[in-house]
Amino acid sequence: MPELPEVEVVRSGLAAHIIGAQINAVQVHDARSVRRFAPGALAFENLLAGRTVRDISRRGKYLWLTLSPDSDRQDDALVVHLGMSGQVLLKEPEFPHEKHLKIRFELTFSNGEEYEMRFVDQRIFGGMFLDSWVAMTNRAGELTAAASRSELGESRIPASVAHIARDPLDANFEYETFRAAIRNKRTGIKKLLLDQSVISGVGNIYADEALWRVKMHYAKPGNTLTNPQTKELVTAIQDVMRESLAQGGTSFDDLYVNVNGESGYFERGLNAYGREGKPCKRCEVEGKLSIMVREPFGGRSSYRCPRCQRKPRSLT
């Protein structure tokens, strides 16, 4: 479900409250939500109890909490991925449990208030796990800092997130790294955008939106994009993500909500995704009627305007 803007809404919402919070107890209500943590649900609960949240960071669609060191443990990262339907909510302890509540953290905030951080996930494609760190480097091999960090300026990243490329809103995002990753690929551009090791944070919605903005067909091979076209595309991704973030993200229903359970409003800003059968807004402005189409794409759907996002002639 959530792509970069939606995950960033969660990160910033959590950061405002849980930095400095103590984790008093953890209850895993469904072990499937910690299946990526090999030691299991009991170990997950026990290893987290008593720790303090020092920071919360994000790369692409991955979030992680930096935890205080335990007396005889390393200072792990608590990695969070929302999958298709994951939510992280902050609720008062008396608040009734959500239908799909999977993990519950009993917290004492730094101001002394008692709250619960709840991981709710209908489809269970998301999850949480403890992880160790590896050094974070850029293309030149230099140590660099995490995106969206706050005060700590970490130069390390959870091992399980190391294969994820920097996202387009990362202050250290390198355009040349992205360009190098696509310039020799015959793979279609949308497939490349969805590859989190090429550029992260882009999912089905924002890929379609960015491609619509630059009038590009999803199957255009990566090696046919000129440098200016590539730059224009990256700028479009950054623009649409920033605009969405300013609206609190995209919510078609209450599956995507911020930590307070509120929906974002960027759905009204969408120009391509989900608009099958509706007129292309840009063509309409030009006085031309063109109906948006939905086409199968890798087991899912892709939306485009058949008039201003034409299939490249090189492709039969």
Next chain:
DNA sequence: AGCTTAACCTGAGAGC
């Protein structure tokens, strides 16, 4: 290397 497929899940909506 790059592709396709399946697997992991629940629920909503359409059509019969």
Next chain:
DNA sequence: TGCTCTCAGGTTAAGC
């Protein structure tokens, strides 16, 4: 009412 089918914002592994 209920059945079957399709679809959904993601990731990973396996097989060719």
